[in-house]
Amino acid sequence: MITVNHYLVLSAILFALGTFGVLTRRNAIVIFMCIELMLNAVNLSFIALSHHLGNLDGQIFVFFVMTVAAAEAAVGLALMITFFRNRESIEVDDISMLKW
Amino acid sequence: MHDYSLIWLIPFFPLVGFIVNGLLGKKIGNEKVIGAIGTLAIAASFVVSCKMFFQLLGDVEKTHEVILFSWMSVGQLQIDWGFLLDPLSALMIMVVTGVGSLIHLYSNGYMHGEEGFYRYFAYLNLFCFSMLMLVLGNNALVMFVGWEGVGLCSYLLIGYYFEKKSAGDAAKKAFVVNRVGDFGFLIGLFTLFWALGEHGVWTFQFTKIAENAHLLPAGGVVVTVATLCFFLGATGKSAQIPLYTWLPDAMEGPTPVSALIHAATMVTAGVYMIGRMNGLFSMAPDTMMVIAIVGAATAIFAASIGLAQNDIKRVLAYSTVSQLGYMFLAMGVGAFSAGIFHLMTHAFFKACLFLGSGSVIHAMHHAYHKAHLHDDPQDMRNMGGLAKKMPITFITFFISTLAISGIPGLSGFFSKDEILWWAFSSTRGGWILWLIGFIAAGMTAFYMFRLVFMTFFGKQKTDARAKDHVHESPLVITIPLMVLGLLALVGGWVGIPAALGGANRFEHFLAPVFEHAQETYGIHSQHSLHAFEFPLMGCSIGIALVGIFLAWIMYVKNPELPGRLVARFRWLHTAIFNKWFVDELYDGLFVNATKRLGRYFWKGFDVPVIDGIVNGVGWLVQGSSRVLRFIQNGQIHSYAMTMVLGMVVIVAVYVFK
Amino acid sequence: MENLVQLAMQNVNFAAIMPSLVLCCFGMAILLINVFMPRGKTTSASLISIIALLVTAVVSLQGWNNPQFGFAGHVALDNFATFFNMTFLLAAGLTILMSDDYLRREGYPIGEYYPLILFSTAGAMWMASGTDLMTIFLGLEVLSISLYILAGMFRHQLQSNEAGLKYFLLGAFSTGFLLYGIALLYGVAGTTNVADIGLYLSAHPAMIGNPMTVAGMLLMSIGFLFKIAAAPFHMWTPDVYQGAPTPVTAFMSAGPKAAAFAALMRIFILGLAGLQSEWTSLLWGLAILTMIIGNVTAIYQTNLKRMLAYSSIAHAGYALVGLVAANAVGVSGILFYMLAYTFMNLGAFAVLVLAGKKGEENLTLEGFSGFGFKRPFLGVAMTIFLLSLMGIPPTAGFAGKFYIFAGAIKSGYIWLAIIGVLNSAVSLYYYLRVIVYMYFKDPQEDYSWVSMHTGAVVSIVIAIVGVLYLGIIPGKIMEMAKLAIF
Secondary structure (H helix, E strand, O other): OOOHHHHHHHHHHHHHHHHHHHHHOOEHHHHHHHHHHHHHHHHHHHHHHHHHHOOOHHHHHHHHHHHHHHHHHHHHHHHHHHHHHHHOOOEHHHOOOOOO | OOOOHHHHHHHHHHHHHHHHHHHHHHHHOOHHHHHHHHHHHHHHHHHHHHHHHHHHHOOOOOOEEEEEEEEEEEOOEEEEEEEEEOHHHHHHHHHHHHHHHHHHHHHHHHOOOOOOHHHHHHHHHHHHHHHHHHHHEOEHHHHHHHHHHHHHHHHHHHOOOOOOHHHHHHHHHHHHHHHHHHHHHHHHHHHHHHHHHHOOOOOOEHHHHHHHHHHOOOOOHHHHHHHHHHHHHHHHHOOOOOOOOHHHHHHHOOHHHHHHHHHHOHHHHHHHHHHHOHHHHHOOHHHHHHHHHHHHHHHHHHHHHHOOOOEHHHHHHHHHHHHHHHHHHHHHOOOHHHHHHHHHHHHHHHHHHHHHHHHHHHHHHHHHHHOOOOOOOOEHHHOOOHHHHOHHHHHHHHHHHHHHHOOOOOHHHHHHHHHHHHHHHEOOOOHHHHHHHHHHHHHHHHHHHHHHHHHHOOOOOOOHHHHOOOOOOOHHHHHHHHHHHHHHHHHHHHHOOHHHOOOOHHHHHHHHHHHHHHHHOOOOEOHHHHHHHHHHHHHHHHHHHHHHHHHHHHHHHOOOHHHHHHHHOHHHHHHHHOHHHHHHHHHHHHHHHHHHHHHHHHHHHHHHHOOOOOOOHHHOOOHHHHHHHHHOOOOHHHHHHHHHHHHHHHHHHHHOO | OHHHHHHHHHHOOHHHHHHHHHHHHHHHHHHHHHHHOOOOOOHHHHHHHHHHHHHHHHHHHOOOOOOEEEOOOOEEEOHHHHHHHHHHHHHHHHHHHHHHHHHHHHOOOOOOHHHHHHHHHHHHHHHHHEOEHHHHHHHHHHHHHHHHHHHOOOOOOHHHHHHHHHHHHHHHHHHHHHHHHHHHHHHHHOOOEHHHHHHHHHHOHHHHHOHHHHHHHHHHHHHHHHHHOOOOOOOHHHHHHHHOOHHHHHHHHHHHHHHHHHHHHHHHHHHOHHHHHHHHHHHHHHHHHHHHHHHHHHOOOOEHHHHHHHHHHHHHHHHHHHHHHOOHHHHHHHHHHHHHHHHHHHHHHHHHHHHOOOOOOOOEOHHHOOHHHHOHHHHHHHHHHHHHHHOOOOOHHHHHHHHHHHHHHHOOOHHHHHHHHHHHHHHHHHHHHHHHHHHHOOOOOOOOOOOOOHHHHHHHHHHHHHHHHHHHOOHHHHHHHHHHOO
8 A cells, every 4th residue: 555655755765866966966967957856856745745635735836846947947058058158068066166 | 491402403513514525525625615614513513512511501400311313112122312411411512512623723724735635624523423422422322323433533534644554554553452442332331231121121321321220239240340341442442551552553643633532532432431321330349440540550651651752742642641541540539520620621731732743743844845854743853942933832832731740720730639639538549549640740740841841942953954944833723722722721720629729610510420429339538538638739749840850950951861861771761662562562462473373374274275375365363264264165066065964964953952 | 617717816816916916017028128129228128127116116015004915815915025025126226226337337238137137026025925835935936047047147257157057056956945845844734825834733733843844844944044045055155146247146135135034934933933942943053153154254255245245144144133033123123124234235236336347356355445535435335334234323234233133132042142243243354344445555546447327326325325214213114114024
């Protein structure tokens, strides 16, 4: 029997994987993908909880999260492209001119 | 009924002067107009002050509060922009606006042709505004606004010749030292605020503080700590040991500024503040003792340094520190009105002395300029014989010198004698305090007459090419001198003590402010000692005459004697001449130590890690700031990591709580 | 079917979202107008934006003492939202005023700049008026996404690119935590409505100690604390502030910070009142950490934009003190402080905008040597703003700190207030250093490039008036702030 807890645990694992990816990956696009993974882990929680609680708020929230994630992706990729044009790299190690 | 509602005009006029000159001064450009605006602004507030003062004189009710409007209110705590007029503040506004007006007038002549003339007058007006707020504020926060304001203006005016490095350094020193003091003031204020708050009285208002001071245990820790912190604030502003070193350096500013800010008004703010909170200070005998000791020590210490200086303004600066020491001595032994009395007479004669020295410097500078020489116009060794060349300056200067030396009949005699008498006889005094003050009085007479003899008597030692260009300053400079000279002569007559057949009207006038605390905590001069009053007075006259006589022998009769004495007691002279090496001591103890620490961090830690990424960080201090900065390494990973770690720590705290 | 429409329309109340609606309409109109304008002509866009802000202010003020609710409890235009709306509009207005000539100088006269500012302002308004976590989240994202673009707008400048990208990656990262927190709270309470969460928790006290509730609260606050720039979630601030175009930095330091405070206050005080002991102890520690890190690190900075970034971290710390106090004085003190901070910080940035050369290499301490005498008006203005940032009376900064620390003392957090005051003392050092450089160093330059552009000068004058007004007569605004809290 798969209960809501299983979904929540899965979601937590996915979220942790995403976080771990953000902390370890070097490529800005991959980092962004890891962030997407985190957001989708949250979406999973929302849907599981929505089903469990029997109200639709969670699912509506998911739609918004997906919309926002799409907008973020558009802006984020644009920023990465401009950066790449100037620096010919999207390694995050190179995004470190501003410091101290 | 008397109406005091127009009291806000007093600080208002200088503020208008500041705004007009500050904003439009550069456009106006004409010195006469700028000077007139600045001078009229303060003169107008002098007129209002006179009206208020005489109104108060004829009033039965002696304490008036005028609330302009509410500033902030938090719960029961209500803070207003309000003014407090009582005999103490009435007297202070008279001194500030009166002496201030004269000095503004004088500045018209003295600053003639200086670059940034409008800036000077704008700052001077702003200073007067801040000083009047400090004096008139009905609560400690308004006072603090003024307190900060005068500090800022003093900083700006000391650094007026900012092209000169020494002026910039002096300004910074003054500011930093004053900040130490301000910090004390704030801590004291909040200690008091909380302490009273514990008893349900949330207030910054002076009248309410005085009313409720009895809620705190007299002589208790809270009162002692709070008053000690206040006193620390006072030592910063009023240049007492250990925070006095900025004042002599502050002489880098224009001379009228030294006269107004660093002699007559701002530096007395500390004394005024103690007077304003006399009820609280009376409750803390330990603090009073500290004040008296510090005051006496400063008086004699600064006087000793003054003995060997050659720069005319430096002698006066140390003399100011020393005289402020007397005022604190008076406050410390509970002779509040005597301290304020000396504050007033000192404002007269010291302003006159500074302005006189300014007149001399002005003339010397002018002469050197004409002769295309670059000698130091402030070095007394290049002066001499100026009495004939500058008669008005000389006469007024001489009167003020007699006054500061304590010659009977002049203002300084009455006030200083009053202080010495209280130091001896007060229930909180002691004969040692008297003795220190007594010796310092002798030194004062000596160094002041040394100054007069070197400057005005004997042969003129000025370079021959410049000699004939020295002449008397114009009227706009000499009129203030004459007025102040007259005040130095007669200003003390309002406070002739009963022992000399006077009525001491001054003390009676201030009695409503101080009497209560003095009676409650048993501060008075002891009756058993009254027999000593005349002998002591005789002693102090005697030592003044001895000081003058010694100066005469050494600098008129037998001019080689000082040289021989210096050779004989070289170590002593070196020590005095170099101000007992206090600046060097402070440098060694605090400044260099921090610098060395900074350098250690730099060499041992910084260079191997990141070489020369930021220029000049080496001399900066505080390793913690450095470490924190390097966490900020520009890497997104470490930023994200910090966030996650921060979160983990927070969660851990919750889990293990 | 008709019934369904009626049902839907019952909940619609356009008055509740009118301010942001107006602002968005104007923003989109400007986007359209820009298409027909020749490249490089942006003055008209900036003027329309100013008009948009004024209209929005008028509309928003309709909500004062006349609360409007709508959309099934998702938005509320109450006094609280109105007060914050005014702060955002002020921040946006001052920013737009100082931007036009700046953009031309730096070679990026991009018309889209203004709509983006308007959109982010609208986002901030949703955060302040959102009464549902969903609305607040949407507001936060509208605000953030506009700001990512604005920060990276100078697309040929590596610094600006880097600022945009850093802000984006870290911002999105923090959003993940925020959302996860919201999901957990939703799981506990079964609703995302702030008031309903509060009702649920007071009805089920057992759930208050539930790890899921506490974890939800913690994770959600990270998203807002990130925007506020509270340590240890502040790391992006200095880099992004330094790299972003100066007016954008100015806006970021005031608008989003205030918006995040607004959301945090509404959620914590209305929704999570039951967890007050939990979140006060959290914020207590973070406030201290934030103040210390901001002030201590600022000491070493020589770049003024970066220094002001650290200073803005420190100021976030002071404002958090008010939330820790969580009483009327402290909370309304935050509202006051945010307004005061908007005036003083945007004023300081406006001076920087005028003082900079193209590329802004000269915005360092050294670059300000003798500035005060060569440019007296700007020198005096900068001095006033710095004094206010230090918290010296009679300026807005003093009054703000006073209220906040008074609130802390009232709630018994005397040590917090003392640490705050000590931190202010530390901050004197680096603010004063700017004044020292302006007035006591020999001028290295003649500052001939500084021309007094009308827009920036107007914003400086407004800021000076605001700083002095709030400093000398804070009572009136404070009264309003007291009316604005819950």
